[in-house]
Amino acid sequence: MTKEPENNLMEKIVALSKRRGFVYQGSEIYGGLSGTWDYGPLGVALKKNIENLWWKRFVSDREDMYGVDAAILMNQEVWKASGHTTTFSDPLVECMKCKRRFRADQLTDPKTCPDCKGKLGEARQFNMMFKTHSGATEDETAVSYLRPETAGGMFVNFKNVLDSLHPKLPFGLAQIGKAFRNEIAPRDFIFRVRELEQMEIEYFIPEKLWEEQFEYWRKEMLDWMKSIGLSSSKIHELEVAPEDRAHYSKRTIDFEFDFPFGRKELYGLAYRTDFDLTNHSKASGVDLSYFDDETKERFMPHVIEPTFGVGRTMLALLCDAYTEDTLGEEPRIFLKLSPAVAPVKVAVFPLLKNKPQLVEKAKEVFTMLKKEFGAVVFDDNGNIGKRYRRQDEIGTPFCITVDFDTVEKDAGVTVRGRDTGKQERVVISELSAFLKKALS
Numbered sequence: 001m002t003k004e005p006e007n008n009l010m011e012k013i014v015a016l017s018k019r020r021g022f023v024y025q026g027s028e029i030y031g032g033l034s035g036t037w038d039y040g041p042l043g044v045a046l047k048k049n050i051e052n053l054w055w056k057r058f059v060s061d062r063e064d065m066y067g068v069d070a071a072i073l074m075n076q077e078v079w080k081a082s083g084h085t086t087t088f089s090d091p092l093v094e095c096m097k098c099k100r101r102f103r104a105d106q107l108t109d110p111k112t113c114p115d116c117k118g119k120l121g122e123a124r125q126f127n128m129m130f131k132t133h134s135g136a137t138e139d140e141t142a143v144s145y146l147r148p149e150t151a152g153g154m155f156v157n158f159k160n161v162l163d164s165l166h167p168k169l170p171f172g173l174a175q176i177g178k179a180f181r182n183e184i185a186p187r188d189f190i191f192r193v194r195e196l197e198q199m200e201i202e203y204f205i206p207e208k209l210w211e212e213q214f215e216y217w218r219k220e221m222l223d224w225m226k227s228i229g230l231s232s233s234k235i236h237e238l239e240v241a242p243e244d245r246a247h248y249s250k251r252t253i254d255f256e257f258d259f260p261f262g263r264k265e266l267y268g269l270a271y272r273t274d275f276d277l278t279n280h281s282k283a284s285g286v287d288l289s290y291f292d293d294e295t296k297e298r299f300m301p302h303v304i305e306p307t308f309g310v311g312r313t314m315l316a317l318l319c320d321a322y323t324e325d326t327l328g329e330e331p332r333i334f335l336k337l338s339p340a341v342a343p344v345k346v347a348v349f350p351l352l353k354n355k356p357q358l359v360e361k362a363k364e365v366f367t368m369l370k371k372e373f374g375a376v377v378f379d380d381n382g383n384i385g386k387r388y389r390r391q392d393e394i395g396t397p398f399c400i401t402v403d404f405d406t407v408e409k410d411a412g413v414t415v416r417g418r419d420t421g422k423q424e425r426v427v428i429s430e431l432s433a434f435l436k437k438a439l440s
Contacts, residue, residue, distance in 0.1 A: 009260040009319070009322065010188070010189065010259075010260040010261055010319075012322065012333075013189070013260070013318055013319060013322055014189055016318075016322070016333065016393065017043070017189075017318065018040075020042055020393060020394050021040035021041045021042045021043065022039070022040055022042045022043040022046065022318070023037050023038070023039060023040065023043050023189070023190060024037065024038045024039075024040055025037065025038070026038050034186055034194075035183055035186030035192075035193045035194035035195070036193065036194060036195055037189075037190050037193060037311075042343045042344075042394055043314070043343075045343030045344070045375065046314055046317070046337075046341060046342075046343045047197075047310060047314055049340070049341045049342070049343065050228065050310060050313050050314060050317075050341060051176050051199065051310060053227075053228060053340060053341065054176070054199045054224070054308065055067070055174075055176065055199075057224065057227070058174055058199075058201060058220075058224075059174045064167070064170065064171045064172060065171070065172045065173075065174050065201070066161055066165065066167065066171065066172070066173055066174070067173075067174050067175065068153065068154055068157055068161070068173050068174070068175050069175060069177060070150070070152075070153020070154065070156070070157060070175065070177070071153065072146060072147050072177070072178060072180075073132075073134060073144050073145075073146070073147075074144065074145070074147060074152060074153065074156070075144070076143045076144055076145065077283060077284070078152050078156055078280070079129065079145055079148075079152065080283065081279045081280050081282070081283035081284070082152055082155075082248075082276060082279065082280070083247050083248065083279070084129060084145075084148055084152075085127070085129070087247045088127060088128055088129055088148055089125040089126055089127045089128060090103050090105070090125070090126055090128060090183075090184055091103060091104035091105055091123040091124070091125060091126070092104065092123065092124055092125070092126035092184055093107070093110070093120045093121055093122070093123050093124075094120070094121050095113035095115070095116060095118045095119070095120055095121075096118055096119050096120070096121055097113065097116050097118025097119065098113060098115060098116040098118055100113065100115055100116075101184055101185075102114070102120070102184065102185055103184045103185050104120075104123040106185065107120075110123070126184060127182075128148065128181045128182045128183065128184075129145045129146070129148050129180075129181075129182065130145060130146040130180045130181075130182050131143065131144075131145055132144055132145065132146065146180035147178075147179055147180065148179055148180060148181055149179050149198065149200070150175045150176075150177045150178075150179055150198045150200045151200060151202060151276070151305065153175065153177075154173040154175055154200075154202045155202065155276045155277060155280055156280060156284075157173070158173070158204070158277060158288055159286060159287075159288055161173060162290070169204055169205060169206060169290060169292065169301060170203060170204060170205040170206070170209065170213065171203075171204055172201050172202060172203035172204065173201070173202050173204075174199075174200070174201045175198075175199075175200055176197065176198070176199045176200075176310070177197065177198065178195065178196070178197055178198075179195075179196050179197070179198050180194065180195055180196075181194060181196070182194060188259070188261050188264075189315060190311040190312075190314065190315050191259065191261075191264065191311070191312060191315055193311060196309060196310070196311055197309070197310035197311060198307060198308065198309060198310065199307075199308040199309075199310060200305070200306070200307050200308070201217075201305065201306045201307075202272075202276075202303050202305055203217065203303065203304040203305070203306070204290070204301040204302070204303055205301060205302055205303070205304060206292075206299065206301065206302070207273075207274070207299075207302045210271055210273075210302055210304065213304045214251065214269070214271055214304055217269055217304050217306050218237075218253060218269055220306070221255060221267055221269060221306055221308075222235070222255075224308075225255070225266075225267075227340070228313070228317065228338055228340060228341055229317065229320070229321070229337065229338030229340070229341060230257070230316055230317065230320055231320055234257055234258040234316075234320060235255060235256070235257055235266070236255070236256045236257075236258075236263060237253055237254075237255060237256075238253065238254040238255075238256055238265075239252075239253060240252040240253065240254055245270075246270065248270075248272045248273070248275040248276065249270045249271060249272060249273075250271045250272075250273050251270070251271040252268060252269065252270045252271070253268070253269045254266075254267070254268050255267040255268070255269070257312075257316045259315070259316070259319055260319055265312075266309070266312050266313070266316055267306070267307060267308050267309065267312075268305075268306075268307045269304070269305070269306050269307070270304075270305045270307070271302070271303075271304055271305075272302070272303040272304075272305050273302050273303070274300040274301065274302045274303070275303075276303060277289075277300050277301060277303070278300050281300070288300070289301075317337060317341060318335065320336075321335040321336045321337045321395060322335060323335070323336050327421045330385075330389075332389055332392055332393075333389075333392070333393050334392035334393060334395070334418060334419075335392075335393065335394060335395030336395070336418075336419060337395035337397075339397045339438075339439040339440075342375070342395045342396060342397055343375065343394060343395065344375050344376070344377050344391070344394060344395070344396040345373050345374075345375045345376060345396070345397060345398070345435075345439055346369055346373060346375075346376045346377075346396065346397070346398050346399070346400060346435060347376070347377050347378075347379050347387070347391045347396050347398070347399045347400070348362055348365050348366040348369065348376065348377070348378050348379070348399075348400045348402070349362060349378075349379055349380060349384065349387050349399065349400065349401045349402065350362035350380050350401075350402050351384065351401055351402060351403040351404070353380035353381075357407050358402055358403065358404070358406075358407065359380065361402045361406055361407050362378065362380070362402040363378065365400060365402060365413060365428060365431070366378045368428075368431075368432070369400075369431070369432070369435070372432055373435065373439075377396075379391070384401060387399070388416065388421075391418070392418055395418070396418060397417070397418050397438070397439060398415055398416065398417060398418065398435065398438065398439075399415075399416045399418075400413050400414065400415055400416075400431070401413060401414040401416070406428075410425070410427065411427055411428050411429070412425045412426060412427045412428070413425070413426060413427075413428060413431065415431075415434065415435075417438075
């Protein structure tokens with residue numbers, strides 16, 4: 001069993017994603033729209049599994065985390081106070097010959113167009129926020145922006161959560177939601193896009209705890225990546241240099257992943273100091289400080305920010321899981337996904353679809369397992385070998401076949417594992433317990 005080593009691995013993953021309903025090009029029947037992608041049925045299932053596991057681990061299973069869901073459109077003063085209207089930009093250059101535009105920091109030769117070899121103009125800063133207007137008028141007072149990150153909504157709701165729930169420091173706010181960035185050059189499938197989804201935490205602490213909490217969240221993020229099945233050997237930590245950090249950050253670590261197109265950022269961990277609450281407090285005139293009942297001190301909390309991209313998580317999982325091997329005499333493609341994230345957990349087949357007794361029994365088994373495991377499918381299309389290959393290709397951990405012995409002899413079914421192709425006989429009365437153990 002070997003991982004695909006060729007340079008066309010990304011092309012194969014993109015093709016599989018469309019063929020099997022993970023990811024489609026946005027607006028495809030109209031020629032597409034650059035930097036936008038639609039998630040198909042299996043893509044939605046995989047994405048929701050990632051989000052649900054993240055929410056359970058970092059919100060539901062903790063006593064110090066509170067979920068919020070802030071609006072995408074916010075008062076423009078939010079983004080002025082946070083610095084996004086002046087600093088959220090990338091260097092843009094334009095070819096004087098073909099007029100195409102590029103990010104200057106991504107070019108090998110900053111003076112020559114990579115497409116037509118024409119001369120590039122001087123770099124200028126391009127603000128990546130999508131600008132719009134709220135309401136019927138289109139003057140400056142109605143300006144709004146599609147949020148470039150989910151963090152802003154958590155900071156402006158900090159006081160609301162304090163007043164509603166009276167949490168004790170340290171505590172965090174967590175949100176899963178859309179963010180929008182008008183990327184100059186979206187690329188690499190769903191890696192760099194104009195519409196993305198973030199799983200983000202703002203963890204509020206006294207300043208003296210920042211180093212301790214930064215290290216704690218560093219380990220939590222590494223453990224999360226392991227828990228969803230990403231290979232540790234492909235994960236790398238990059239200490240971001242001061243000149244490369246965001247304007248609000250005193251320390252940042254990027255967690256990078258070995259994608260087929262190179263080692264790129266997967267997640268980020270930043271120490272934002274008290275920059276956000278202090279700036280929003282000054283700009284809004286609302287006191288966002290915290291009063292400690294025990295020490296009788298009032299101070300502005302500092303923030304540790306772990307940021308997880310949903311699309312990049314999904315892409316890393318697909319790239320890591322994509323495998324080609326020969327099982328028996330035929331080559332096959334399969335996704336070696338962790339059962340925790342696999343969009344389908346179990347597939348149930350009748351050995352032959354034209355034998356009513358087999359189909360009826362298979363549907364009984366399917367209905368039983370569907371109630372318990374949810375992500376279970378019934379498949380009677382084509383021969384058994386083709387059904388196995390289809391399920392392997394979408395990462396289904398187990399396939400169950402109902403045959404003549406099931407209805408005539410032992411009331412058992414054949415359970416076949418995805419990774420090895422190993423088959424074993426399990427009686428139906430013990431099937432749920434068997435699968436619970438195997439899927440865990």
